[in-house]
Amino acid sequence: MARPYSYDPEVALEAAMHVFWRDGYDLASLSELQDAMGIQRGSLYKEFGSKKNLFLKAFDLYVKQFVNPGITMLTQSDSSGSERINQFFKMIPKHEMRGCLLCNSAAGAARTDSDVHQVVATQIERLRNAFEKALIKQTKDAKERRSEAERLTQLYIGKRVEIRAEA
Amino acid sequence: MARPYSYDPEVALEAAMHVFWRDGYDLASLSELQDAMGIQRGSLYKEFGSKKNLFLKAFDLYVKQFVNPGITMLTQSDSSGSERINQFFKMIPKHEMRGCLLCNSAAGAARTDSDVHQVVATQIERLRNAFEKALIKQTKDAKERRSEAERLTQLYIGKRVEIRAEA
DNA sequence: ATAATTGTTGACTGCTTGGTACATAAAACC
DNA sequence: GGTTTTATGTACCAAGCAGTCAACAATTAT
Numbered sequence: 001m002a003r004p005y006s007y008d009p010e011v012a013l014e015a016a017m018h019v020f021w022r023d024g025y026d027l028a029s030l031s032e033l034q035d036a037m038g039i040q041r042g043s044l045y046k047e048f049g050s051k052k053n054l055f056l057k058a059f060d061l062y063v064k065q066f067v068n069p070g071i072t073m074l075t076q077s078d079s080s081g082s083e084r085i086n087q088f089f090k091m092i093p094k095h096e097m098r099g100c101l102l103c104n105s106a107a108g109a110a111r112t113d114s115d116v117h118q119v120v121a122t123q124i125e126r127l128r129n130a131f132e133k134a135l136i137k138q139t140k141d142a143k144e145r146r147s148e149a150e151r152l153t154q155l156y157i158g159k160r161v162e163i164r165a166e167a
Numbered sequence: 168m169a170r171p172y173s174y175d176p177e178v179a180l181e182a183a184m185h186v187f188w189r190d191g192y193d194l195a196s197l198s199e200l201q202d203a204m205g206i207q208r209g210s211l212y213k214e215f216g217s218k219k220n221l222f223l224k225a226f227d228l229y230v231k232q233f234v235n236p237g238i239t240m241l242t243q244s245d246s247s248g249s250e251r252i253n254q255f256f257k258m259i260p261k262h263e264m265r266g267c268l269l270c271n272s273a274a275g276a277a278r279t280d281s282d283v284h285q286v287v288a289t290q291i292e293r294l295r296n297a298f299e300k301a302l303i304k305q306t307k308d309a310k311e312r313r314s315e316a317e318r319l320t321q322l323y324i325g326k327r328v329e330i331r332a333e334a
Numbered sequence: 335a336t337a338a339t340t341g342t343t344g345a346c347t348g349c350t351t352g353g354t355a356c357a358t359a360a361a362a363c364c
Numbered sequence: 365g366g367t368t369t370t371a372t373g374t375a376c377c378a379a380g381c382a383g384t385c386a387a388c389a390a391t392t393a394t
Contacts, residue, residue, distance in 0.1 A: 002340035106332035107274035158325025169370035
């Protein structure tokens with residue numbers, strides 16, 4: 001009963017995700033976004049509402065595609081916790097110029113906008129909890145386990161930020 | 168033989184440093200900078216040339232005021248290496264919203280501009296070398312020492328980025 | 335066919351940005 | 365006191381930004 005889409009919104013969203021990943025929220029201009037997504041500005045706003053909303057949806061997609069597998073790796077139980085943690089850190093690409101969208105956002109957009117702050121904080125907390133779970137057998141004391149999970153989370157963020165900075 | 172300054176350039180530079188520290192390079196607008204520095208735009212450009220140059224000078228000042236003391240702490244020899252490393256990490260403010268200008272820049276401006284990239288990379292390397300020196304007695308193998316210094320550097324960056332993100 | 339609905343397009347708006355130009359003010363030298 | 369020198373203040377500029385809007389196109393229903 002109306003004109004059909006000339007593009008796939010999910011494909012467009014994935015393209016937007018990669019722009020935000022590469023350039024960060026602030027430096028990702030709408031012109032760049034619409035070029036990468038292959039749509040015009042009006043369509044972009046009709047579908048996604050605002051730049052911030054587009055980012056939040058792109059961030060969700062990133063979580064599904066890249067954060068969740070890492071968390072699964074840390075929390076699955078078919079190998080020892082320390083082995084899973086090792087595996088997790090080995091998975092970090094050594095020359096990924098884009099870094100990690102979660103870490104990039106923590107260092108960037110999350111500071112300016114409280115909605116972005118919230119979703120970023122939530123994912124960092126998920127990661128911390130995943131580390132904590134992976135440590136449950138080898139570190140019996142709950143407080144110590146928590147602080148070790150915090151350290152591992154910080155180490156992960158630091159690695160990704162540094163690799164990105166030096167790339 | 169000419170009109171004297173109505174302000175102290177060093178005081179103004181320090182004010183600029185705090186703006187860059189709080190807001191980051193991109194979000195620090197010239198309007199904010201000139202307000203904080205208490206000077207007008209013409210004077211700012213006559214004295215500092217460009218926003219980037221002002222940042223580079225402010226960054227130098229930050230290194231003198233905040234990075235060098237940390238490096239001294241790590242490399243002075245009146246206590247054991249592990250004690251100095253502990254001391255270094257304990258020195259990190261637990262609720263510093265601004266984080267660390269070096270780490271913030273590594274995650275931000277350093278990616279866009281190659282001059283900024285260079286000065287940031289240099290300071291990160293200094294920090295890494297300072298950790299390495301602090302480890303010299305307890306870690307005999309040079310390769311292992313190097314990689315442990317890398318880990319400590321990444322942990323430091325991650326801590327400061329995370330503290331800033333969650334503040 | 336025609337009407338109704340909804341996606342598409344691209345020009346347009348108002349705003350902010352970093353940077354510049356120029357008239358003016360304040361000092362020192364002669 | 366006039367000249368020179370350099371800082372100050374401000375109006376201005378082009379470019380880029382996020383976001384809007386109205387004409388247009390493509391489909392379905394009647």
